[in-house]
Amino acid sequence: MTEAIHLTDRSPTVTGAEIIAALVPPRQFDSAGFDNYVPNPDYPSQDAALARLRAFTGAWGAEPRSGVFHRTHHPARRPQKPGIYLDGGFGVGKTHLLAATWHAAPGRKHYGSFLQFTxxxxxxxxxxxxxxxxxxxxxxxxxFELDDPGDTMMMTRLLSELVGSGSRIVATSNTPANALGEGRFAAGDFLREIQSMAADFETVRVDGVDYRRRNLVGQARTVDAAEYESRIADLSAQGIAVSSDRFEALIDHLASLHPSRYAKVLDGVHVVGLTGVRVLHDQTAALRFAAFVDRAYDAQIPVIATGAPLNTVFDEEMLQGGYRKKYLRASSRLLALTQAQQDGASPWNADESRARGLPASNQ
Known part of the structure; x- marks a missing residue:
């Protein structure tokens, strides 16, 4: 039997070498490829995006030359831009396509969230x-996020430098490259920086509906205090690494850590337990929690919770603001994570579930 872990006791440090080593796709995308991406016939843009990325990775040409991006020219073909920007809503398969591109590409390559690069x-x-x-x-x-103008400028400069030295870039976002920042910043200088960067990208639209909501309806599952304690105890008795924290305490603890450290807070945790979930009204706290949710989702960690349904933690004012898409994505992921624990499984990887002593998912 193991004792429940308290995430609030963890204050890890992260080195540059560790960040570099972690620049690979999340493990649920270990087997993501172009062949197992199944476009929805109701949304032809998905098939078009798949074909475009196949062509992108199939036309690398010569090795990059120092200081010059090498574009392959053809009499009947315009020069290929060094970047692809996948634009679409959350849950439409952009990340699968991004990971498939990474797996298909030759040579040295890096994959990470915007947060990891900053x-x-x-x-x-x-x-x-x-x-x-x-x-x-x-x-x-x-x-690709623009929560901080300074990060925007640094990433714009970094990407421009890397493109100039021969790197290619594929990025995802919920908004077109030349519209990033709208609804968040009014400063014309930042918009000009963003638009300058957008010139290096070919924007590829990926339409569709959130796949997580196709089979999941209603609210995120909550349990009462007695069932919560019973589940935490049962998981601990099986030797499964489960955490247990008060929601309020976790929100306070996240404020003491840079978001780049959230993934390491979750290292080795197989199930997250939270008590007393409530609706958040502070934007900064909500953004931190959304970043934490992203890391839990990447790590395939189911969640057990008491209190308010976790997909309702962002208040109505936030859902109508500039970060609406980020909060809706987090809500969608929380719905999937709590449903996974209700079913007693990881929502992605049956082998991983069995290794943890959990029944395999039907998804």
Whole structure:
């Protein structure tokens, strides 16, 4: 039997080397490929995006040349831009396509969230981060974010430098590349920076509906205090690493950590338990929790919770604001994570579930 872990007791540090080593797709996308991406026939843009990315990875041409991005020219074909920007809502398969591109690409490559790349700059400094990434044939950036104008400028500069040295870039976001920042920042200088970066990207639209909501309806599952304690005890008795924290305490603890450290807070945890979930009204706290949810989702960690349904923790004002899409994505992921625990399984990986002593999912 193991004791329940308290995430609030964990204050890990993260080195630049650890961030670099972690720049690979989340494990639920270990087997993501172009062949197992199944476009929805109701949304032809999905098939078009698949074909475009196949062509993108199939036309690498010569090795990148120092200081010059090598474009392959053909009399009947326009020069290929160095970047692809996958634009679409959450849950439409953009991340699968991004991971499939990473797996198909030759040579040195890196895959990470926008947060991971900005954390690398924080850990190594701009020059150190640029040096560590220079020479990579491909950078895949998931959910390009603009929560901080300084991060926007650093990433714009970094991407421009890497493209100039020969790297190719594929990124995802919930908004078109030239519209990033709308509804968040009014500063024209930042918009000009963003639009300058967008010129290097071919925007590819991916329409569709959130796949997590196709089979999941209603609210995120909650349990009462007695069932919560029973489940935590049962999981601990089976030797499954389960955490248990008060929601309020976790929200306070996240404020003491840089979001780049949230993934390490969850290291080795197989099920997350939260008590006393409530609706959040503070934007900063909500953004931190959304970042935490992303890391839990990447790590395939089911959630047990008491209190308010976890997919309702972002208040109505937030859901109508500039971060609406980020909160809706987090809500969708929380619905899937609590449903996974209701079914007694990881929502992605049956082998991983069995290794944890949990029944395999039917999904």
């Amino acid at each position: 954390a690398l700059i924080g850990a190594l400094g701009y020059a150190g981060a640029a040096q560590s990434l220079r020479g990579a044939r491909l950078l895949c950036i998931d959910e």
